[in-house]
Amino acid sequence: MQELIMEEIMQDIKFYDCRVIEGSSTSVILDNGKIEEISRNFTRGAGIRALCGGSWGYTAVEGELDLEGGVRDAAKLAFAMNKNTPKEEVELAVVDPPVIRNLPGIKIDPRDVSIEEKVELLKNIESRARVEGVHSTKVMFSESEFKIMYRSSEGVECEYELLNTGFAVSAVATENGVYQAGRESRFGYGYEIFENIDVFGLAEKAGMTAVELLGAKTPKGGTMPVLLDQELAGVFAHEAVGHASEADLVLEGDSVLANRIGEQIASPLITIIDDPTLHEFGYYPFDAEGVESSRTEIIKSGVLNSYLHSRETAGKLGEETGTPGNSRAQGYSMPVVRMSNTFIDNGDSKFEEMLESVRDGMYLIGSRGGQVNTGEGIFQFNAEKGYLIRNGELAELVRDVSLSGKTLEILNHVTQVGNDLKMTAGRCGKGGQLAPVSDGSPHLAISLALVGGA
Amino acid sequence: MYELAKKALEMAEKAGAEEAEIYYVSNHSTSVNFKKDALESAKDRFSEGIGVRAIVNGAVGFASTNSAKDLENTIEIAVAEARVRENDPDWVALPSNGKYPEVVGIFDKRIEAMKLEECIGYAMELVEGTKEVPGTLPTSGAFTRGKSRQLILNTNGVEIEDESTAVSGFVDVITVNGETSTAYDFDVSRSLDIDFRAIGTHASELALSSGNGIKIEAQKTNVVFHPFAFSDILEAAFAPSLDADNVQKGRSGLIGKLGEELAAPELSIYDDGLVEAGIETSASDDEGVPSQRTPVLEKGVLKSYLYDSYTAGKEGVKSTGNGSRGSYTSPPAVGLRNFIIDYPQTDLIADTDSGVFVNTVIGAHTANSISGDFSVEARNAFTIRDGALDKPIKSLMISGNAFDLLKNITGAGFDVRKVGGFISPSIRVSDMSVIG
Numbered sequence: 001m002q003e004l005i006m007e008e009i010m011q012d013i014k015f016y017d018c019r020v021i022e023g024s025s026t027s028v029i030l031d032n033g034k035i036e037e038i039s040r041n042f043t044r045g046a047g048i049r050a051l052c053g054g055s056w057g058y059t060a061v062e063g064e065l066d067l068e069g070g071v072r073d074a075a076k077l078a079f080a081m082n083k084n085t086p087k088e089e090v091e092l093a094v095v096d097p098p099v100i101r102n103l104p105g106i107k108i109d110p111r112d113v114s115i116e117e118k119v120e121l122l123k124n125i126e127s128r129a130r131v132e133g134v135h136s137t138k139v140m141f142s143e144s145e146f147k148i149m150y151r152s153s154e155g156v157e158c159e160y161e162l163l164n165t166g167f168a169v170s171a172v173a174t175e176n177g178v179y180q181a182g183r184e185s186r187f188g189y190g191y192e193i194f195e196n197i198d199v200f201g202l203a204e205k206a207g208m209t210a211v212e213l214l215g216a217k218t219p220k221g222g223t224m225p226v227l228l229d230q231e232l233a234g235v236f237a238h239e240a241v242g243h244a245s246e247a248d249l250v251l252e253g254d255s256v257l258a259n260r261i262g263e264q265i266a267s268p269l270i271t272i273i274d275d276p277t278l279h280e281f282g283y284y285p286f287d288a289e290g291v292e293s294s295r296t297e298i299i300k301s302g303v304l305n306s307y308l309h310s311r312e313t314a315g316k317l318g319e320e321t322g323t324p325g326n327s328r329a330q331g332y333s334m335p336v337v338r339m340s341n342t343f344i345d346n347g348d349s350k351f352e353e354m355l356e357s358v359r360d361g362m363y364l365i366g367s368r369g370g371q372v373n374t375g376e377g378i379f380q381f382n383a384e385k386g387y388l389i390r391n392g393e394l395a396e397l398v399r400d401v402s403l404s405g406k407t408l409e410i411l412n413h414v415t416q417v418g419n420d421l422k423m424t425a426g427r428c429g430k431g432g433q434l435a436p437v438s439d440g441s442p443h444l445a446i447s448l449a450l451v452g453g454a
Numbered sequence: 455m456y457e458l459a460k461k462a463l464e465m466a467e468k469a470g471a472e473e474a475e476i477y478y479v480s481n482h483s484t485s486v487n488f489k490k491d492a493l494e495s496a497k498d499r500f501s502e503g504i505g506v507r508a509i510v511n512g513a514v515g516f517a518s519t520n521s522a523k524d525l526e527n528t529i530e531i532a533v534a535e536a537r538v539r540e541n542d543p544d545w546v547a548l549p550s551n552g553k554y555p556e557v558v559g560i561f562d563k564r565i566e567a568m569k570l571e572e573c574i575g576y577a578m579e580l581v582e583g584t585k586e587v588p589g590t591l592p593t594s595g596a597f598t599r600g601k602s603r604q605l606i607l608n609t610n611g612v613e614i615e616d617e618s619t620a621v622s623g624f625v626d627v628i629t630v631n632g633e634t635s636t637a638y639d640f641d642v643s644r645s646l647d648i649d650f651r652a653i654g655t656h657a658s659e660l661a662l663s664s665g666n667g668i669k670i671e672a673q674k675t676n677v678v679f680h681p682f683a684f685s686d687i688l689e690a691a692f693a694p695s696l697d698a699d700n701v702q703k704g705r706s707g708l709i710g711k712l713g714e715e716l717a718a719p720e721l722s723i724y725d726d727g728l729v730e731a732g733i734e735t736s737a738s739d740d741e742g743v744p745s746q747r748t749p750v751l752e753k754g755v756l757k758s759y760l761y762d763s764y765t766a767g768k769e770g771v772k773s774t775g776n777g778s779r780g781s782y783t784s785p786p787a788v789g790l791r792n793f794i795i796d797y798p799q800t801d802l803i804a805d806t807d808s809g810v811f812v813n814t815v816i817g818a819h820t821a822n823s824i825s826g827d828f829s830v831e832a833r834n835a836f837t838i839r840d841g842a843l844d845k846p847i848k849s850l851m852i853s854g855n856a857f858d859l860l861k862n863i864t865g866a867g868f869d870v871r872k873v874g875g876f877i878s879p880s881i882r883v884s885d886m887s888v889i890g
Contacts, residue, residue, distance in 0.1 A: 032703055034542075038535040039516040041783045042524045045501075056495035062502060062520040063455065077496040077570065081486070084574045085493045116540050117607050136704040172824065173703055179707065179824035193700045218827075221672075221851070221889050252593040253628055254636070334497055371816040373833070375593065375628050378849065381829035382820035400822070402829045404851060452829045452851045452889060 009052075009079045016050040016071050019288060021331060023146035028115070030122040030139040033130075038115065043440070047332035050074035054088050055081035060332040093314035093324050097156045098292035104279045106190035110143040110165045113191050119192060122167075128200040129171045131207035133214070136172040141201075143191075156290045159351060162283075164436070167193055169203045173210035180216075180399065182209030182384075185302060187281045187425040187436070213385055221453035225229045225361035225389075226403065226446050227354055230422035232383055233441035235367040237272055237344045238428065240379040240407040242439070245298045245306075246337040246430075247313035247321070249374050256377030256407060260304045261321050266411035268302040269347055274326065276340030280438035281425035284328070288335035291325045298342075299411075312338050330433035338430060344441035347417025352414045354445040356392040362451055363387040363394060364403055372407070380404040380452075384404040399441075402452035410446060418442030455502050455522050456480070456605065462504065463607055465526060469533045471508035473641055475550050475608040475741065478504050479782050483600035484570065486577035487518035491585070491592055493577055494568060508532035509548070513539035516785045525680035549777075551611035552744040558767075559731030562645035565619035566601050573597055580625045590658040595625035597650065604740075604804020609682075612742035620733070623650045627657045629665055637661035637834050638814070642874060644731045660813065664834045667848030670890035676809025677852060677886040678802060678838065681869070684795070685876035686818035687828055694823035696725075696750060697788040698765035707826050708756060708859060715754045715770050717758035717860035720798055723751040725760055727775050727791040734791040734875035741777035741786045748774045751860075762788045772815030795866075795878035804841040810850065810888060811836045811843055811880075826856035832888075851889045859883050 022044040023417040029037040045062035057077025059070050110118075122139045129137045142164070149159040153219050166187030173180055184202040186193060228236065249255040256267070256282075276293035286292050289311055297305045306322035307313070314324040328338035355363070366384030373379070382402040388395040423440035459478035466474035480502035487495050503520035506529050515535030576746035577597040584592045607613050624640035636662035639653045667774045679687070688772040695706040708716075727745025729735050738744055741763055749757045761769070762777035765788060778789025803811065813834035832850040834844040865882035 035539050037514075037516065037785060038539065039518070039783075040528075040531050040535065041517065042519040042521060042528060043503075044521050044524075055493065058497040060497070060501070062500065063522060073498060079573065080570050081493060081496045084571060085578070087492045109692060110874055115535070117757075119538075174704065177707075179705070180821070181822070181824065212611040221853075226844075241815060248489070249593075253591060253630075254593040254626065257633075332499075334495065368822075369820040371819075371831075373636060373816065374521075376634050378458070378831070380815065380851070381819040382829055400827050400829065400853070402817070402820075402851070402853075404831055450851070450889075452853055 002201065009075050011139040012052050012079060013050050013075045015073060016048065017289060018046050018048040018067055018070065018151055018249065020046045020065065020149040021146055023144060025142065025144035028118055028141040030121060030126055032136055033123065033126050035119060043133050045332040046333065047071060047090045048074045049334065050078040051090055052078035053082040053086060053454055054090050057081065058334045090312050091315040092307050092311040092368045093319050095291045095311060095324055098286035098290060100158060100160055101284045102277065102283060103160060104189035104283060106163055107438050108191035110163065124262045125167065125169055125203045128203040129169050131204060131205040131211060133211035134171045134207045135172045135174055136310060138170045140168045143167050150286065150290045152290055158286060158290060160285050163189060165189065165193055167199065169206050170205040171210045173214050175214045178214055180210050180213035182206040185425065189279065209385065212397060216385060216397040218387060218400040220454040221451050223448060223450050224450060225358045226449045227358045227361065227363045227389065228444045228446065230366040230420065230443060231366050231424050232364050232381060233253045233344060233444040234424055234439035235370055235381055237441050238339060238437065238439035239370050239372045239381065240274055240344045241298065242274065242339045242342045243372060244374040244377065244407065245308050247307040247309045247317055248337040250307055251316060254375040256374065257304060263304055264302050265408055266302040267298055267414040269414055269417045270299055270302050270411055271297065271345040272299040273297055273345055274308055274342045278341045280341040280423050282340035282437040284340065287325050287327045288329045288391055291327065291371050294325050296322060308337055308339060310335065313337060328435050330435055333433045336431050336433065339437055340426065341423065341439045343415065343421060343423060343439060344444065346419050346421045346442050349416040349418050351418060351443055354418060354443055355389060355394065357416060358445050359392050361389050362401065364401060365388050377407040378405065379407055400453065403449055404452060405450050410449060413447045413449065414444055415447050416445035417443065455504060458522055458525055459504055459605055459607065462525060462529060463756055466506060466529050466533065467609065469530050470646055470857065471510060471533050473509040473609050475506060475507040475548050477729050477740065477779065477782055478605040481600060481602045483598055484573050485596050485598035486573045487596040488577055488592065489594050491581050493574065505782040505785065506532040508536050512541040512545040514545065514701040518783045522757060528581065529673055533635055544768040548608045548610050549612055549742045549763050549773065554614060554737040554744050555728055556736050556746070557728055557737050560618040560644045560735050562619045564646045565599050565621055573599060576623065579650035580623050580654045582644060583651035584627050584658040586623060586655045587658035589631055589868055590627045590629050590661050593626045593628050595622045606738065606742040608742060614738045614742050616736045618644065618736065620644055621646055621648060623648060623653050625654050625657050627661045629661050633665055634660050635664040637664060642733060644733065644742065660834050664846045667846040670837065670847055672889045674885050676806055676882055676884050677883045677888065678806060678809060678811045678880055680880050681871040681873050681878045682815045683812045683815045684878055684881045685873040686815050687830065688856065689876065690818040690827045691821035691828045693790055693793070695826065696760050698759040698761040698769065699757050699788050702765060705824055707824050711756050714756055716756050716857065717751055717754040718863040719754040721751060721754055721860060721863055722796040724748065724794040724796065725750050725774065725776065725791050726794055729792040731873060732792040732875060739775040739777040740779040743775045743777055743790065744774045745775045760788055762786050771875060774796060790875060792877055794876045795881065797863060797866035797881065799866050799868050799879060802882055803843060803867050805865060806838050806841060806882060809838045810847060811838055828856060829853035836851065847890065849890065852886060854886055
């Protein structure tokens, strides 16, 4: 009887797929020069989706995997949902099976480096961050190796393996009860990042930032011309524009970019791209539904050109709004539409020219995070620090400054785009899931923005 | 794995651990998600895993796994890691077998036994609630129920098991006509006592009443923070300074301030792992230390930092039962339990001549957790005039300092709410900087 019921259910399941992930991660934390934690985590699990009519069923299982049982459970959930609350059928956009190409090459496998050597490296980084005036430091090392295997009812079968290596350093300086922090981090795909990147220079920079911020003042806030550095402008590209271009939010009516494909929404100087094929922190060869990754021009010379899609959202909104390939998941979670490596493309202005054109305003540098409301198209980001700009020249260092405003207004107020694109790695949270991403930009000059201060 | 956990201690000792701790946790959750007003997916998640702490010569190693067949290897790695580290003079010992308090209200059989159809029903209630307010649409939301089981064993005789349940609902809504405005509402509870329809209705009412906002001048004024807004700011800009680990490492704005009057004299704050039906309530913390109620601020005076077993040992004090883990994949660290804000209650808005009322904030996590400085964008904010909410405010930034904010509290409402483990009424703070 049970089998008969199952057979009947499976007849109504149009599509199912599963992702198996297995791997391990290691982290070492050095706190004030002392090992605080060495930990290793082994993990194996799977996320399984089934589609019935317009409803998805999803199961996630860990440990010893029974994939067939998982498919049955997901199918039952989808079937019950569709029966209880039937709705318009989901049509998945048709895609070709992925070709895996151009995986990041690795020269030094972090697993071949002893834990003692890693600890030694962290201690050296720590000592460089401890510049005069710094009284507390934290250095973190992480490596992870993951194998991702994908299979679908359409016969797609593919897999890849990635090794991530990275480090983060933070320094805190204090004086008369005032505390200020500086942070730097980098991620890459092999232990050679520690040879290719000036990690000691970065550590010193984190320490110097903390110390110099002690002496900085909090300026008066208000509306003024601003110059954004690559990191803060990258955060703007990701948070304010990138999220609003995610087609699931567009479909929910939670995006200020809904129904605007083909419209001039930004200064013609602005081109914004999402490219998971770049060997930056948001790299993947195929996404969480087996779609080969590809470059998307979200905004092309100021015109909204494409949303970021999953197969479902591309099926709903149609080809002219973009193609799938941006479905991502943290671990065994249900995939959602996500960004990868998102950046504002290079323009041709030089930093000095931009400073000159801003004339009197503020130079905002770095980011301590931010948030947006994609539906209303408003955002708020806190800069790590800034400089007042007076008569086209950098003046006093300032702290506790933030940038907020309307996404579309800022995009239209861009007057110059620099030629010095730089990417920054990070983790993006959406729907309770974290995904590795990178974002970046050249310097941006903006004629008018709201700066928060004292 | 549960059965295996009980054998794991022996395996650890055999592998050479002088002390060892096995932390087992399993979670089973079901959620029904909707996009716009259509139910989109049902998710069933089962996870379990074991985290192992092994101590050799006063050094700790940690490893974890979710696979039974990897457990032995995991234990050996934890021991090997401990051997790599030099002796930690601050290490005292794993917690010892304590006397555990009785806690109530954290397990509801109805949640454990809930069928998918019932979950669908509650998700529908969230959606239908929004429809009682014309002119709004839900954008997304979910109903979730979950059950978890936790077992902590260590070689000092700790053996404590806990089972708990929870249900939660959230909904995001947007207005459909005129200028767009949005709002959200959510609730979470240990038992099935949430009015899901009311969550939807309230979110819609809030989105609708927030439309066509006015501009206000930059000024210093009274700000009344809804528990959502207040908890966000305090968790990001104040709570990290109470963490004994931050205090010991020089990363807290509260170093050397025990016994000082830091806040309004009528304000008390408690960290309490024993609150009936609290989201952070359980007999023990995540390393087996009995839960307790810790006065953090009493009548404005700083009484205690918050400790896990390690930071307490380092300072020669008792753990306050704040050993906390996000999952089995990490060793314990100091974390808040139920965090209770206590201030004499009044009819707060009626008591306020002028100012602004702020429902939620965005950007609180960007606060400086040491200095307490924060700058946030207020959402669903309204002017207060002559003791009543007056007009919605279009855009509003609030900046300040969490420590100053605690000094300037001048009122609390009757509307105590459990925002996860954060339990607080609406709070009025005088003399806050706002920029329209």
